[in-house]
Amino acid sequence: MSEVDSFIDEVTEEVRRDKLFAAFRKYGWIAILAVVLLVGGAAWKEYRAAQHKAGAQAFGDAVLAAQSKDKPEAVYKALAAIKAQGAQAAVADLLAAAEAEKAGDTKAALARLDAVSGDKSLPPAFRDLALLKSVTLAGDTMSADRRDQVLAALSQPGRPYRPLALEQLALLAVKAGKTKDAIEQFTKIAQDAGVTPGLRQRATQMIVALGGSPKAAG
Template sequence: MSNPESFIDEVTEEVRRDKLFAMFRKYGWIGVLLVLLIVGGAAWTEWQKARAQSEARAFGDALLGALDADTPEARIAALSAVEAKGDRAALKGLLLSSDPVSDRTGALQALAAVEADATLPPVWRDLAVLRRVILQGAEAPVADRRLALEPLAQPGRPYRTMALEQLAYLLVEEGRKDEAITALRALTTDQESPGGLRNRAAQMIVALGGDPAQG
């Protein structure tokens, strides 16, 4: 009985092997395709990363090269020539506004472009608004500056405490000294206020004749 059983086992194994080979010939291309997709996807991801790093490096080099120009006019011209989109365009716009003495109109226009770009996150747009209000100073009505700053001073906004500081300065400008001292004193104890801002607020309170430590 052992010989027939052995023969049957060999035949069964051979049949299984034939079926396996037949299935591989019929469907094996799917496995090959999956392997190619996985390998190709990994290669594409690495290429994309390398490309992004290369573009970021080139953008940074272009900005640094522009900022190294000898004159303000040359710096502005070089920065304007740098191609940028999205967050990079916001950074470029903020850099274009960094020399208002040489080109005040251009600086304000660059800030307005960042401020008006609804595709940018608040961290860029709010900074452009804050920078514009500070740059305009008393040339813009207090009411207009307050209207621009109040949304930035809401909880959760990236430059909340800086906006509150500017709002306090508007109170000083209006002669509302006691309200300004109260607002500045709140900033000295605000956990979100950076150290430099707290120091400025305390110094302003003293300049206004108040006591920073008084509750």
């Protein structure tokens, strides 16, 4: 290779380095920012996961501590004092409602259930469970129209507690002396593939007790 060619190559290489350095000075901050965002995002994700885990553990510990108390009244007060949001608050309210019911404080229990059923941000499973429990707990103190409205909504196809709502409708029909309607409701339950064996057995027994045919239910 001649000295002229070597000189040209050196100049060309120097020009390339100068262009690369200029490009880095102009656009290098973008690469640095991307790295910072990537590392920062990963760190934030880990931090949030750790926070979520710690929060879940703290909530679980608080619930266990509350349930370790001797009397339902004390358990209810401890559960009601737990500070939580979202699904955790719903769980605490449902547990508190159960303890209030044990303590004979129906008003407090219904208030906790209403708090869950009225929270639009919660998944339907939580809200429907609170509504169903409200109907069974309120009994005759709830107006017949309101009770029928709630149970009719909960018994629609696709609702998570449809079989239990149908059972309540059937029991109400029995109480009202509407034997035919009760048998129809119990038959729906017995024929539902999604019900538990225990509920299907109860429905079949009620059909027989009401004078219906267990074959039609099966």
